[in-house]
Amino acid sequence: MPRQKITIEGNEAAAYVAYQCSDNAAIYPITPSSGMGEWADQWSAEGKPNIWGTVPHVIEMQSEGGAAGAVHGALQTGALATTFTASQGLLLMIPNMYKIAGELTAAVFHVSARAIATHALSIFGDHSDVMAARSTGFAFLAAGSVQEVMDLATVSHAATLKARVPFVHFFDGFRTSHEVLKIEALTQDDLRAMIDNDLVLAHRARAMNPENPVVRGTAQNPDVFFQAREAVNPYYDACPGIVQEMMDRFGKLVGRQYHLFDYVGHPEADRVIIAMGSGAEAVHETVDHLNAGGEKVGLVKVRLYRPFDSERFITALPKSARVVTVLDRTKEPGATGEPLYQDVVTAMMEHHASGGNGFAKLPRVIGGRYGLSSKEFNAAMVKGVFDEMTKDAPKNHFVVGINDDVTNNSIDYAPGFTSEDDDTVRAVFFGLGSDGTVGANKNSIKIIGEETDNYAQGYFVYDSKKAGSVTVSHLRFGKKPIRSSYLIHKASFVACHQAALIEQIDVLDLADPGAIFLLNTHAAADSAFDTLPREVQQQIIDKGIKLYVIDAYKVAGELGLGARINTIMQTCFFAISGVLPRDEAIEKIKAAIQKTYGKKGEAVVKSNFAAVDKALENLHEAAVGGSVTSQRCRAAHVSQDAPEFVRNVTAEMIAGRGDGLPVSSMPADGTFPTGTTKWEKRNIGLDIPVWDPGTCIQCNKCALVCPHAAIRASAFEPASLENAPATFKSIDARGGEYKGLKFTIQVAPEDCTGCSLCVEACPAKNKKEVRLKAINMAPQAPVRDTERENYAFFLDIPELDRTAHKIGSVKGSQFALPLFEYSGACVGCGETPYVKLVSQLFGDRAIIGNATGCSSIYGGNLPTTPWTTNADGRGPTWSNSLFEDNAEFGLGFRLSLDKQNEYARELLEKLSAEIGPDLVRPLLECKPTDEAGIRTQRQFVAQLKERLPKIGAPDAANLMSVADSLLKRSVWIMGGDGWAYDIGYGGLDHVLASGRNVNVLVLDTEVYSNTGGQMSKATPLGAVAKFAAAGKAVQKKDLGMMAVAYGHVYVAQIAMGSSDNQCVKAFVEAESYDGPSLIIAYSHCIAHGINMRKGLSHQKAAVDSGHWPLYRFDPRRTLAGENPMQLDSKPPKLPLRTYMESENRFAMLLKSQPQRAEALVRQAQQAATARYQEYARLAAADGNEQKKDTGAGRQTVGTGA
């Protein structure tokens, strides 16, 4: 079978080989490796056989530790087992990796290398993770491109069987894992030719087998452990040779010859770079370019990093080398150099010391760091490195690609330098995630890569917001192979699929002179130029850019395609870019449409065909004036009123110029100011809510459900209305507590995402026209300026005195200032209303530990973060440790606070005389239970802080340092179901069992949302998810009842969209409980395949159908002789099927596998009915019986302050 040319991403290439060469895979999703497991699972679900003709099994585990354990077990019992991971995931596998290697087990782990979380989490690529695992005894083989991924994955699987040393096959996260590249695919026959079946049989023969029992994994004493450890040496000695043998076999078979160390460049190079991974491709391209210009430079690509074969390395290095620079894509603080540097230095010194005489003079070796967290590493930087090597005293341990103005380690480079081939077409597309730009570009790459002789490459950059996220696609096409493993800096074609982006991003910065600029705009061809900001007009004139325009939304609207302008814009690209002859391009687009949409029906195909034709009709070259005509400049990214850090640092990140920020601008310990989202006005809501005071019943439900705190309620003194803008609306406040006050609902026009949840939640209807509510959506643009002014005025109105009204109600809670605002969460997010509510009720004294996941991304992903402060400067203090440890992390807060509180109390007693018993006594006795008590306690502590400096005793300073611990604190542990049900469950269970006063909020979307829809143990029976493609066959874990079983844990299951009253009550009760509390909050999610506008209705249906019963279990009631279990939802009144049919996560199974789906629906209905009956039974029992059922009251509660 001939080899096909295909365009795929690195993850798919690795997964293909791993799948073909394995029996089993055990995985756990983690970015950027998730795609590998997903591909394998997909092929397994489709019944695709491996090279032995059998279908491999893929299992998703509860953590990477679990995946490694399962792989270890599978290996021990004879399977060819694999896994895919990255970053923290690889770290969690390390214990098993030592075991697997120690037992000389053939295995391959495929790793898309990613940064390890240190001062911050980063999902992007570098070698921190693989370097952290380098001592495990695994071999490490590095691939630098998508083609190399497929090739070297194959070499890894072949070599490990012979070497009996397990392999980590790694490649750069995102840059290679997500880059789409045209490659030659290996066939099953190729793989069969590479895998020696005798070695497979030998592997199986070593399996644990009761027919031939062995003991492995013994415990050894000092007498023999050391010797046994040394017994593996021959295997490691032989390993490099075996790898080379397999590379040679591969070379003969396929024609691509690899070596452990591949040298490229001038045979008598005086300067040589040592590098591995995708960075080596950029170096390779630059080396070729520089040598063509007469220089003598070279590159050693390190393929096999462990075992490091010094001899072969020295052989590969040209003996003409005068200066050698080792580039590491990792940082090892405190080391004498980064790992690869150290290996090279050691190899060269050992060579020299042992009398090796290859070099005329031992070359100077310097080390440098580059590319951490996918930091750009391009030809200009490579040139900078080579230039540095020409200096008499080049910097050692330098950094390149950033400006280190603190320790001055960075080297200079000329950003304009390029080594790219002139004939390569370079196209950059700016779009939104929601408009299909990336999908269209992936399609274009496939067309060009697979239908023509051209090489093709695509790389996609997404911003970190989930709502209104901007995407930038970088596409290269050309007749020569593409090694440019970096972003496009000089584009011959720039497309902007959203006219609004022109106002925010300097899209033409990347445009080459004479480039083509395609703009999707409502403006006509003869006036489009005039609508552009001055800067853009100037760039068009200066660079001689050709402007083309199309009104793609108008065309899409006419064709019933809604907001999906992908086909239209793709057609325009082909029509004017010249990458293919126009007619040929159109023909191929239509063929691709037929292939992509054929199964969706003729109507879909036809509408897309029509989109192609209409696009051509509506595409026009626009007139470009000879001078700037616009009166308008781009607006500043943040207000001049913003704090200095936001203006100088945050604004640069918002503008997409973060790469230019120097080291000195960064906090050294990862500590950032809070409340920065307020400065980033994104204006992504095309429609925003408008308040109708005449219809409003002042329930505040709109504000409660707002995911972005962009609609707010206030009750305030009439005097505050002085100087109100003319259009500011207010009415007399309703309700006894608010008598004499004014009431306002105000929208933040530039922060609202237009999700409409507020309108859906509004219960009031206009008496004359019932389609209208008290909140109605209207276009944002006409009211933006007036509402901006109104909102600014609104924010200056003092918050209603928290002690003067009942905060713990739906209405009251919304008069409290949200201290979580304008996050980057999805439009209509189901999680953030709960998070925001916590901030309103307890935010001014909250300490929050947040598990990695959606909530840590919208809660803590730069450039701006949503946690903020009140007028007193108080607010939640927030941190994310890891994914797996969040409960323990939060418990640590409590342990520390309790200890500090105890110490402070001891010091108060000790210093009572000096401080004054008048203050010490109330401080010791103060146990606030309400807002008034909290205020009083704060006053006592303030007085204490005033008195302490006047006391000379050393303990006064100690007391001062812990005085704040005397204040009532609210410890919150937040995260999603992936954390609480799966990876963090062990810790969560332990923390709940501890009895300490912590509050756990589980934002249950019933799926791994952040990493893209993988099944968790919260995924319901019958739901389709990744790794549950045929619908999950078992029920979701009843986390709540597991906690109830302890008896001393406050547990509530809530769904704001069903009962906001129960929801608020649960938060207040949980927080007031002096012991552990667990709130499980139903969170509708974009991963459910629903219309997010209707998210609250889905919540209601979940409850009404019995899928999600509402309850509260309060151990305090037991002490009062009452049943602690209160069932808050009525018996199911909606068939579960009705709920399931309304969400695509269930419905897609009903459509694709109706019989299986029907069976699962029946099972789910039975389970839901039984669950409700069981809850009802618990709730019906009297207090004494309840103790027997649940164990309530058996344990003491609460040791916290």
Add this chain to the structure above:
Amino acid sequence: MMDLSTEYLGMKLKNPLVAGPSPITRDLDNIRALEDAGVGAVVLNSLFEEEIAHGHGAHDHFLDHSTESHAESTSYAPALDYTPVGTEPYLEHLRAVKQAVGIPVFASLNGCTRGGWVEFASELEQAGADGLELNVYQVATDPEVSPADVENNYAEILSAVSKAVRIPVAMKLAPYFSSLPHMAKRLEECGAAGFVLFNRFYQPDIDIDTLEAVPNLSLSAPHEVRLPLRWIAILDPVVKASLAASTAVYTWAEVVKLLMVGADVTQLCATLLRNGAPVVPKLLEGLTAWMEEHEYESVTQLQGCMNHRTTSDPGAFERANYLRALQSYA
């Protein structure tokens, strides 16, 4: 031996009782029971245009929804090579019914635009449907849409479907045309092999507490049979196409009346929903007994004996009836 046979859409049926489209005919076992009970033919439950469009659209939306928007979650659903079932269950049902029963089986399509569902008609033909019932349920709400536009829409849809298939197509009509005979003639020219009278427009209710409109499905009441009774009487002499009565056929007496005014068949819906298949033999027994008592030999003999042309009192079907009715009330 009484000859109950009739001809409908060019096919000979053993009797004029046809199980109309309803949830009953969605189930194969029900259809078997209906055949056993004696119905002459069966019309499957309706496949709605929205189901066809939504089947594709929802799946398409699901696959594309929020994909490629975030670096960590470029998709949210497994990328399996799903073929959305869409209309396949209906086709499968049709195939199964055709295999299971010997009586003619008609498929029913319900829609109001010329969407992809028109093309779907040929798939129904290939799956074995003996005929199609086309239910154009169009509620005209736009003042810019003229009566002619509405009529043209009916005609165009019918023409498109008729061209797509060789099997007979019956048009299910609403009673609200200004000139039903004119419309029927026009549709006959467009290929209608039969008419089903009538489509009942389910009228929504409103909830005075929630201030929302609520769907309200009520089965036809016995007196509603008079509407098709009149119009079948009027159309029978006007068109050559078959006529089916589809509203409020509860007892054998309605069957007799409808046959007399010209119906070729009577469709049973509400009574099957209420009483199930056992009602069929009772109706047949009643019909047979009445015919025997009145010495009719065949249904054919009975059919059309009291239509607008053959009745002794044509005015009863015209304006005169209105006057008489008002006067008789006093």
